[in-house]
Amino acid sequence: MTVVSPPPGLCARCVSGRRIDSAKGSIFWRCAEHDRDPSWPKYPRLPVLRCSRFVAGEVPAGPAQE
Template sequence: MEMLGLCANCRWMRMIESDRGSVFYQCGKAFEDPRFPKYPRLPVHSCTGYEATTADP
């Protein structure tokens, strides 16, 4: 997951797998704010929309 940068543990990241087995990483933040790309170039090192995921206890 290191190749994803910040996306690896961002609450907005969604992994999309195609019928052919290709994997894409979609930014959920893009659906509410057009400043964010729907499919960002990876790895993402800086992002104003980044929110770390929280682990449930």
């Protein structure tokens, strides 16, 4: 079964973006900013079109499993 996930927007090219592929085929984006500041959302609502903490950069290679 194909699961359609919303596009990530800025998270896909932000240094804090972490792609999570679930066992059910869904794709989530976790924000590593949450690790530094727990008041910041761990899973941003997608697509993220504007973000005050966006920093362009390389997203770590390979999807993580959760």
